[in-house]
Amino acid sequence: MTKEQFIEELKxxxxxxxxxxxxxxVKYYEEYLEDSEDVEEAIKSLGSPKSVAGQILSDMGRTExxxxxxxxxxxxxxxxxxxxxxxxxxLTALETVLIIILCVITSPLxxxxxxxxxxxxxxxxxxxxxxxxxxxxxxxxxxxxxCAGFVAGIAMIFGGTVGGGCTLVGGSLLCLAIGILLAIxxxxxxxxxIPALFRGIVNLFRKIFHIRKxxx
Amino acid sequence: xxxxxxxxxxxxxxxxxxxxxxxxGYKITQEIREAIDMxxxxxxxxLRRLQKDECLETYDKEYMGxxxxxxxxxxxxxxxxxxxxxxxxxxKQKVDRIMEGEKV
Numbered sequence: 001m002t003k004e005q006f007i008e009e010l011k012x013x014x015x016x017x018x019x020x021x022x023x024x025x026v027k028y029y030e031e032y033l034e035d036s037e038d039v040e041e042a043i044k045s046l047g048s049p050k051s052v053a054g055q056i057l058s059d060m061g062r063t064e065x066x067x068x069x070x071x072x073x074x075x076x077x078x079x080x081x082x083x084x085x086x087x088x089x090x091l092t093a094l095e096t097v098l099i100i101i102l103c104v105i106t107s108p109l110x111x112x113x114x115x116x117x118x119x120x121x122x123x124x125x126x127x128x129x130x131x132x133x134x135x136x137x138x139x140x141x142x143x144x145x146x147c148a149g150f151v152a153g154i155a156m157i158f159g160g161t162v163g164g165g166c167t168l169v170g171g172s173l174l175c176l177a178i179g180i181l182l183a184i185x186x187x188x189x190x191x192x193x194i195p196a197l198f199r200g201i202v203n204l205f206r207k208i209f210h211i212r213k214x215x216x
Numbered sequence: 217x218x219x220x221x222x223x224x225x226x227x228x229x230x231x232x233x234x235x236x237x238x239x240x241g242y243k244i245t246q247e248i249r250e251a252i253d254m255x256x257x258x259x260x261x262x263l264r265r266l267q268k269d270e271c272l273e274t275y276d277k278e279y280m281g282x283x284x285x286x287x288x289x290x291x292x293x294x295x296x297x298x299x300x301x302x303x304x305x306x307x308k309q310k311v312d313r314i315m316e317g318e319k320v
Contacts, residue, residue, distance in 0.1 A: 024264070025260060025264075027285065028241055028260050028263075028285070029260070031240065031241060031242070031284055031285060032241050032242050032245070034282065035240065035241070035242035035243070035284070036242055042256070045255075045256050046256045046257050047255065047256075047257060051257065052257040052260075055257050055258065055260075055261055056260060056261055056264075059261035059264070059265070060261075060264075
């Protein structure tokens with residue numbers, strides 16, 4: 001194994017450490033190998049990168065606990081201060097495992113909640129779609145009724161019922177106008193809002209998926 | 217070497233070596249290995265712990281075109297070392313008394 005291989009493997013095994021700790025350990029072993037007279041021999045006597053990393057990790061797990069007991073009084077104060085600082089420390093492997101177990105145990109709770117939210121979301125999308133479709137239907141109906149009424153009105157005028165015919169023509173034109181007015185914003189919504197909605201949904205799912213990937 | 221070494225004794229040895237002269241990881245390891253059978257990867261956690269307890273501090277110095285990390289004993293480290301030395305003296309006397317067959 002070369003020095004580079006050793007350092008790379010060590011980095012891999014220590015990747016769970018905070019940046020600062022990782023850098024410090026890697027720098028130490030890089031220097032250690034550079035200082036040794038025979039790099040190959042040094043790598044052999046250091047043992048595998050895995051065991052070197054294991055030693056660092058297990059020691060860190062241990063030193064997370066305050067070690068005041070058998071340290072004489074001089075460092076007592078210092079260690080106590082350290083203890084306070086360490087309350088904001090990184091999670092140890094054990095804690096991470098416990099958190100995962102907790103998540104699994106409580107899954108019926110949050111799974112139910114998540115499914116409820118998903119249901120609400122789907123309902124919301126359905127409502128928006130239903131509204132759009134009804135607006136479109138009303139608009140089309142108005143236009144059709146307007147056209148039909150207009151033709152019928154003209155026929156009535158020529159058939160002798162001039163007053164009734166004129167009323168029908170006027171009413172029909174009004175229907176046609178309202179239908180067209182509804183169709184203009186309706187069309188804009190269909191063209192712009194629906195694709196935007198779809199894009200939004202796709203992005204949302206992609207985000208959720210991405211976060212899960214990172215979490216693994 | 218038949219006697220296993222405690223982490224306190226290892227701390228004391230590291231502090232003694234660094235107190236004599238500022239030095240670097242590889243050299244400390246080799247010097248301790250002359251006296252005790254310790255694996256070469258044992259020292260880094262010890263140095264790290266001593267740094268956390270503010271007994272040691274580090275600085276980088278250039279050596280052959282690269283940086284080398286040197287260790288230096290702090291005031292806390294010096295006080296700690298003198299305590300260790302006294303502890304060791306009394307420990308050694310007690311052990312000797314038994315081993316040499318004297319009555320306690």
